Amino acid sequence: MSQDIFVVIEHLRGQVADVSYAMLAGARQLSKASGGEVVAVLLGHNAQGLASNLAADRVLYVDHPALAEFTSDAYQIVLAGLIQEHAPRAVLFGHSSIGMDLASSLSARLGIPVVNSCRTFTDDGKFVSQICGGKIMAEGNLPSPALATMIPGGYKAEEGQSAQTPPLTAVSAPALDNLRVAVKQYIEPDTSDVDISKEKMLVSIGRGIQNKDNIELANELADALGCAVSASRPVVDQGWLPTTRLVGKSGKHVKPKIYLALGISGAPEHVEGMGESEVIVAVNTDPNAPIFNIAKYGTTIDMFDLLPVLIEKVKQAK
Amino acid sequence: MPIRETFWNIPHWAEIAQYIAALVTAIIFIAGITRRVLRWRKGRPEKRSGHFWKRIGALITQVFGQQRTLDEKFPGIMHFSIFWGMLVLAAGTALATIDWDVTHLFFGFQILKGGVYIAFELMLDVLGLLVVLGLGMAIYRRYIARPARLQNFPVKKLAGDDTYVLVMLAFITLSGYLTEGLRLAVTQPDWAPWSPVGNAIAALFLSLGDPTNQTLHLIIWGMHIATAFGVLISLPFTKLFHIFSVPLNIYFRSLEPAGALRAANMDGGMGVKEWTQFTWKQLLDFESCTRCGRCQDVCPAYASAQVLSPRNMMVKLDDHLWEKKPRALHGEVVSVDELWACTTCRACVQVCPAFIDHVTTFVDLRRHLVDQGKMDQMLQDALSNLGRYGNSFGQSDRMRAKWTMGLQPPVKDARREQVEYLWFVGDYASYNATLTDVTRKTAEVFHKLGLNFGILYESERNSGNDVRRVGEEGLFEMLVDKNSQVLSKCKFQAIVTTDPHSYNTLKNEYPANGNGRYPVLHYSELLDQLIAAGKLKFSKKLGYKVTYHDPCYLGRYNGVYDAPRRVIEATGCELVEMPRHRERGFCCGAGGGRIWMEEKEVKERPSESRIREAVALEGVQTFIVACPKDLTMFRDAVKTTGNEQRLEVKDLIDLVAEAL
Amino acid sequence: MKIAVPIKFVPDLVEELTIDPSGTALDTTWLRLIINELDDHAVEQAILLKERSGGEVTVLSAEADGVDDFLFTAAAKGADRLIKLTGDFSAADNHALGRAFADVIKELQPDLILTGVQAHNDLDGSVGPLLAEYLGLPYVGYVAGIALDGNKVVARKEYAGGLVAEVEVKLPAVLGIQAAEQPPRYVAYSKIRQVMGTAKIEERPVSNLESSGGVVVGRLFQPEVAERATMLEGSPEDVADKLVGLFKELGTL
Ligand SMILES: Cc1cc2nc3c(=O)[nH]c(=O)nc-3n(C[C@H](O)[C@H](O)[C@H](O)COP(=O)(O)OP(=O)(O)OC[C@H]3O[C@@H](n4cnc5c(N)ncnc54)[C@H](O)[C@@H]3O)c2cc1C
Ligand SMILES: Cc1cc2nc3c(=O)[nH]c(=O)nc-3n(C[C@H](O)[C@H](O)[C@H](O)COP(=O)(O)OP(=O)(O)OC[C@H]3O[C@@H](n4cnc5c(N)ncnc54)[C@H](O)[C@@H]3O)c2cc1C
Ligand code: SF4
Ligand code: SF4
Numbered sequence A: 001m002s003q004d005i006f007v008v009i010e011h012l013r014g015q016v017a018d019v020s021y022a023m024l025a026g027a028r029q030l031s032k033a034s035g036g037e038v039v040a041v042l043l044g045h046n047a048q049g050l051a052s053n054l055a056a057d058r059v060l061y062v063d064h065p066a067l068a069e070f071t072s073d074a075y076q077i078v079l080a081g082l083i084q085e086h087a088p089r090a091v092l093f094g095h096s097s098i099g100m101d102l103a104s105s106l107s108a109r110l111g112i113p114v115v116n117s118c119r120t121f122t123d124d125g126k127f128v129s130q131i132c133g134g135k136i137m138a139e140g141n142l143p144s145p146a147l148a149t150m151i152p153g154g155y156k157a158e159e160g161q162s163a164q165t166p167p168l169t170a171v172s173a174p175a176l177d178n179l180r181v182a183v184k185q186y187i188e189p190d191t192s193d194v195d196i197s198k199e200k201m202l203v204s205i206g207r208g209i210q211n212k213d214n215i216e217l218a219n220e221l222a223d224a225l226g227c228a229v230s231a232s233r234p235v236v237d238q239g240w241l242p243t244t245r246l247v248g249k250s251g252k253h254v255k256p257k258i259y260l261a262l263g264i265s266g267a268p269e270h271v272e273g274m275g276e277s278e279v280i281v282a283v284n285t286d287p288n289a290p291i292f293n294i295a296k297y298g299t300t301i302d303m304f305d306l307l308p309v310l311i312e313k314v315k316q317a318k
Numbered sequence B: 001m002p003i004r005e006t007f008w009n010i011p012h013w014a015e016i017a018q019y020i021a022a023l024v025t026a027i028i029f030i031a032g033i034t035r036r037v038l039r040w041r042k043g044r045p046e047k048r049s050g051h052f053w054k055r056i057g058a059l060i061t062q063v064f065g066q067q068r069t070l071d072e073k074f075p076g077i078m079h080f081s082i083f084w085g086m087l088v089l090a091a092g093t094a095l096a097t098i099d100w101d102v103t104h105l106f107f108g109f110q111i112l113k114g115g116v117y118i119a120f121e122l123m124l125d126v127l128g129l130l131v132v133l134g135l136g137m138a139i140y141r142r143y144i145a146r147p148a149r150l151q152n153f154p155v156k157k158l159a160g161d162d163t164y165v166l167v168m169l170a171f172i173t174l175s176g177y178l179t180e181g182l183r184l185a186v187t188q189p190d191w192a193p194w195s196p197v198g199n200a201i202a203a204l205f206l207s208l209g210d211p212t213n214q215t216l217h218l219i220i221w222g223m224h225i226a227t228a229f230g231v232l233i234s235l236p237f238t239k240l241f242h243i244f245s246v247p248l249n250i251y252f253r254s255l256e257p258a259g260a261l262r263a264a265n266m267d268g269g270m271g272v273k274e275w276t277q278f279t280w281k282q283l284l285d286f287e288s289c290t291r292c293g294r295c296q297d298v299c300p301a302y303a304s305a306q307v308l309s310p311r312n313m314m315v316k317l318d319d320h321l322w323e324k325k326p327r328a329l330h331g332e333v334v335s336v337d338e339l340w341a342c343t344t345c346r347a348c349v350q351v352c353p354a355f356i357d358h359v360t361t362f363v364d365l366r367r368h369l370v371d372q373g374k375m376d377q378m379l380q381d382a383l384s385n386l387g388r389y390g391n392s393f394g395q396s397d398r399m400r401a402k403w404t405m406g407l408q409p410p411v412k413d414a415r416r417e418q419v420e421y422l423w424f425v426g427d428y429a430s431y432n433a434t435l436t437d438v439t440r441k442t443a444e445v446f447h448k449l450g451l452n453f454g455i456l457y458e459s460e461r462n463s464g465n466d467v468r469r470v471g472e473e474g475l476f477e478m479l480v481d482k483n484s485q486v487l488s489k490c491k492f493q494a495i496v497t498t499d500p501h502s503y504n505t506l507k508n509e510y511p512a513n514g515n516g517r518y519p520v521l522h523y524s525e526l527l528d529q530l531i532a533a534g535k536l537k538f539s540k541k542l543g544y545k546v547t548y549h550d551p552c553y554l555g556r557y558n559g560v561y562d563a564p565r566r567v568i569e570a571t572g573c574e575l576v577e578m579p580r581h582r583e584r585g586f587c588c589g590a591g592g593g594r595i596w597m598e599e600k601e602v603k604e605r606p607s608e609s610r611i612r613e614a615v616a617l618e619g620v621q622t623f624i625v626a627c628p629k630d631l632t633m634f635r636d637a638v639k640t641t642g643n644e645q646r647l648e649v650k651d652l653i654d655l656v657a658e659a660l
Numbered sequence C: 001m002k003i004a005v006p007i008k009f010v011p012d013l014v015e016e017l018t019i020d021p022s023g024t025a026l027d028t029t030w031l032r033l034i035i036n037e038l039d040d041h042a043v044e045q046a047i048l049l050k051e052r053s054g055g056e057v058t059v060l061s062a063e064a065d066g067v068d069d070f071l072f073t074a075a076a077k078g079a080d081r082l083i084k085l086t087g088d089f090s091a092a093d094n095h096a097l098g099r100a101f102a103d104v105i106k107e108l109q110p111d112l113i114l115t116g117v118q119a120h121n122d123l124d125g126s127v128g129p130l131l132a133e134y135l136g137l138p139y140v141g142y143v144a145g146i147a148l149d150g151n152k153v154v155a156r157k158e159y160a161g162g163l164v165a166e167v168e169v170k171l172p173a174v175l176g177i178q179a180a181e182q183p184p185r186y187v188a189y190s191k192i193r194q195v196m197g198t199a200k201i202e203e204r205p206v207s208n209l210e211s212s213g214g215v216v217v218g219r220l221f222q223p224e225v226a227e228r229a230t231m232l233e234g235s236p237e238d239v240a241d242k243l244v245g246l247f248k249e250l251g252t253l
Helices: A018-034 A072-086 A103-110 A212-225 A233-237 A268-274 A303-317 B012-040 B052-064 B073-107 B114-145 B158-187 B196-208 B212-237 B239-251 B280-288 B294-298 B300-305 B310-321 B336-341 B347-351 B358-371 B377-389 B427-431 B436-448 B465-470 B473-489 B500-508 B523-532 B562-570 B606-615 B628-640 B652-659 C037-053 C067-077 C094-108 C127-135 C189-198 C236-249
Strands: A005-008 A038-044 A058-063 A090-094 A114-121 A126-131 A136-141 A146-150 A168-171 A181-187 A201-205 A228-231 A258-262 A279-283 A297-299 B421-423 B453-455 B494-497 B520-522 B545-548 B622-625 B648-651 C002-007 C009-011 C033-035 C056-062 C081-086 C112-116 C139-149 C152-158 C164-170 C173-177 C201-205 C219-221
Touching: A005 A018, A005 A072, A018 A038, A018 A090, A018 A114, A018 A146, A038 A072, A058 A072, A072 A103, A072 A181, A072 C139, A090 A103, A103 A114, A103 A146, A103 C094, A103 C127, A201 A212, A212 A228, A212 A303, A228 A233, A258 C236, A279 C236, A297 C236, A303 C236, B012 B212, B012 B239, B012 B280, B052 B239, B073 B114, B073 B158, B114 B158, B114 B196, B158 B196, B158 B212, B158 B239, B196 B212, B212 B239, B239 B280, B280 B310, B280 B358, B294 B300, B294 B310, B294 B347, B300 B606, B310 B358, B336 B358, B347 B358, B358 B465, B377 B465, B377 B473, B421 B436, B427 B436, B427 B628, B436 B628, B436 B648, B436 B652, B465 B473, B465 B500, B473 C189, B494 B500, B494 B523, B500 B520, B520 B523, B523 B562, B523 B652, B545 B562, B562 B652, B606 B628, B622 B628, B622 B652, B628 B648, B648 B652, C002 C037, C002 C094, C033 C037, C037 C056, C037 C067, C037 C112, C037 C139, C037 C173, C056 C067, C056 C094, C067 C081, C067 C189, C067 C201, C081 C094, C094 C127, C112 C127, C127 C139, C127 C173, C139 C164, C152 C173, C164 C173
Parallel strands: A005 A038, A005 A090, A038 A058, A058 A168, A090 A146, A114 A146, A201 A228, A201 A258, A258 A279, A279 A297, B421 B453, B421 B494, B494 B520, B545 B622, B622 B648, C002 C056, C002 C112, C056 C081, C081 C201, C112 C173, C139 C173
Antiparallel strands: A114 A126, A126 A136, A136 C219, A181 C164, C009 C033, C139 C152, C152 C164
């Protein structure tokens, strides 16, 4: 077994996902303990350009037409081969739509342990996972070898970016026939609405808003502040706001100056989309809500008590 | 000797024709009634016998006394006049028939002669005027004053039915008077002045002379008879049928406590999916509705959004019974929104002169929706939470008694020690963050009064009152089971609760589930008892001018009107009643599970209408409630109507605590 | 179409979670278990498919407090078969659970296996992809919407940012459900009770429950207070004033 840390780079439609950079930063920390290299594993077709800003010691690149789009089937075959051949100390995947299609399956296929939802690693090679909706952290020695899925929040994407292009080794792909999974087409998200990822401030609402009518309150505040309203998944699932306003794992990733979270518990899937906001202000009646773990400021005042007053004051302040 | 020559001026053939017409009328009439009765018999069985004299008593006061009808002045007097006028005229006609076709025919003597005849004539002649007066009022009301509640029937042809009845009755009465007048004009008997109306009409026709008047008499008599038979024939087929159905409906009304709903039909799925799953009595309900619209006028759901009108529901359901191609009951006959809009406040039931029980029917229809899982997401969440955690807030049961933290002395655990009063706290008072202050205050007052009381801590579950009214019978039963299991292990003398909803079901529905009887008190009743027993003495006279809102489940459902009023007065406050109070109290809009449902478009929330009603009272600054949900509803409404400076919403316990 | 839905019970987050004295596990005295929300969606999705195209739905679960009720609820919604794996699952990790499910599901020969894409207490991987691998089947996760198409399905796979891929998967396959096409339906208690009288839960004893995942937790802890937000105290007025100050300071106002 080598001491290298592999990072499976996630990319879709020519863009590397932020979580990949964060993983490179995490891998860097792990490599300190192991003494190995950080190796970015890039799979694709005519995608070597994506490696240009990866903060990795080197890149293993596998090119094949069947890898042009992500499919669990083809990726699993290629990665299983690479892992068996190179025997890295650890392989990191995103805790995402891509990584989660791979890590557990490979664990079962290769008999290598997998650790889910790692937020950070420690210098002495421990993982720290966030479970139970962010209410509990689990810490343990990262088995050797190990696979791991990583949630964002532990490392900043910038730490995984580099101005230098790392050396790239092209590896030939194994036979990729009889694939059982194929991408038919992509359906683009609706872009007719405001782009919440471009707003400098967001008034974001969660299940705590209780019902559709109350959304008016959030709109009023956002209007007064001249910003947009965004939301957590339950609000969008109810159809109270369009999907374009969804923040989180399956929605937009946003980094506004101020993210005002109203009645949002701070589930990891939500935090994934807003954790990198400059200042998070949380209003939540539950003092134990995980949102307070990432917020800079918080209050446990009922949002229905706070909002009318706040709207008035903002209007006066203008 | 004064007597009326029966069939004066009527040729023999016409007389024969009349008897034949009578026979035909009788056949159609009986067929029509049978058709109705057969329809009712398609409903499920329901026992409504027993208490014979009590039922007869109600027939006397409500049918002959027209008691509830007279609750409203104008329509009351209108109907009373028509009813008594027509009753006397019909009875008179029946008597005349007996006189001629029975006693005269078979025994050769007549009752209606001499003084008796004079009295008979005078009575019919004058009381007939009652009908004229009543019909005049009715025509004015329906076609000139046009109150909203008589408009917009969901079944369009019914406007014709209403007109038909008025026209026919008017025609019978007028043609009757004309016939009489023409007869008097021709025969001019000495006793004519004893028929003042007929005589006055006779005077008008005198100048025409005979035989014109004689011919006219025959023609109008013919028309009068034809109309009369027409009315009889149409009676089982038109609105006139209420003459039969309403007395039956009054006779067979439920004498069970208003707060005890009938268990759900479980045959072929829960609730009512097709009309034949209603009980015969519910079908009789639908057929008794006269479309008077009183229920619509008092309905908070109608007032707030006009989605639901109890009148329209009855009209549509009745119409549905006779559809050739029956449409789906849910969605086609009545809409789902209508069904969910009802707060089960019972205001409609309280005012309905036909004694229709709308609420039971609505709940039965809702039960089917629940059976099918058709409900809005909020309600689904609330019910899931109630099933899982025993409260609609979706909070842990261990948080139920969090409000007791820090109270000194600590609130007793009724599961562990014997108490005199077991306080059933209820969900809102336990979990709603804005209400726990009042809950704590209640505990403090109880302590100060030296009451030996305790609560069930995390073992309490939602009582299920509103769960049942939403239509989720199975969940209701489960909640009853869980609560009953704990209650059966506790030692106490009485249950006390601040929540009228819990009060209602604990009092009226729990014992029915076989769990023994224990007195259930609303805190207003308990405080009232303590005042009466001299155990609660106030040190202050507050001197506020207050008004009091009757919670539906305390007032209309359980008749507790005086206890809270006496408590308010004992604290030295002056009570000013809102126009809608006691039996006529106006619902806050939260009942029947409405508090768990999404609020659709509203014109004016019931709670806001209520606050405006209170604000209009001269000098009243405090609005007293005796229900935790009311506190949230009205505190909210005071804000949304912008009356925060003008009116303060307080719980009864606030007054008591302050005056102690 | 035969659909199997393996589900998992997880700690209910409504209850306050506490850690037991060993420091490596949750304290079970107050722990209440609840269906993994996403598995509930998987059941709903299976029933929707059955309603649309016919078939047989089998719901499988390891035994736990409340599982029977859930299985009966699933039957009331329309599931045809209920299977409960029995044995000592107290220490079983997802690898063990996946293997146990795989053994039973092999017999069932389903065309499609649906399960929640994850559970909040997954640590050694997620059940769906583990199971797929033990069965040698393809796996696609993050699915919200499924269309059947002969011996294939077209799954709507969700990516970050709202991008959706329509992915064609050959059957048999395992799909990890992220959301059913409609929220899980409500079933009246009376229906569940009725089903309890008629439906049968088949029990399958499982003996090999060794935790083979290889992840050892050294310490469980709650996120530390030091990392937490600065709490703004006072009345709504005070807090609003502070917030307005903050908005101004950061230039958003
Ligand atoms: C694969 C996957 C992808 C997902 N993707 C996303 C995603 O992209 N985005 C996303 O948001 N979620 C996503 N989720 C869902 C996520 O797990 C959570 O369920 C969700 O974020 C919770 O939303 P919430 O915080 O609004 O609701 P809850 O967790 O229910 O929190 C509501 C909060 O409001 C507080 N509150 C209630 N009333 C008040 C009041 N009056 N005043 C103040 N506070 C109040 C409560 O204390 C509570 O903390 C995803 C889940 C999965 C499994
Ligand atoms: C069935 C039901 C449905 C509802 N539906 C809705 C709805 O659709 N939309 C909606 O908006 N609301 C709704 N509400 C009301 C909602 O729950 C809140 O009660 C309401 O929004 C709170 O109003 P508020 O912000 O004015 O707070 P208040 O009740 O006025 O304030 C609450 C607390 O804040 C304090 N406070 C208030 N103002 C100040 C101040 N200026 N300075 C310092 N402290 C202050 C008060 O002392 C009090 O302790 C509903 C309520 C119920 C019962
Ligand atoms: S239900 Fe009763 S109150 Fe309502 S319209 Fe009919 S008769 Fe009148
Ligand atoms: S019970 Fe109340 S809300 Fe329901 S129909 Fe009658 S008056 Fe309207």
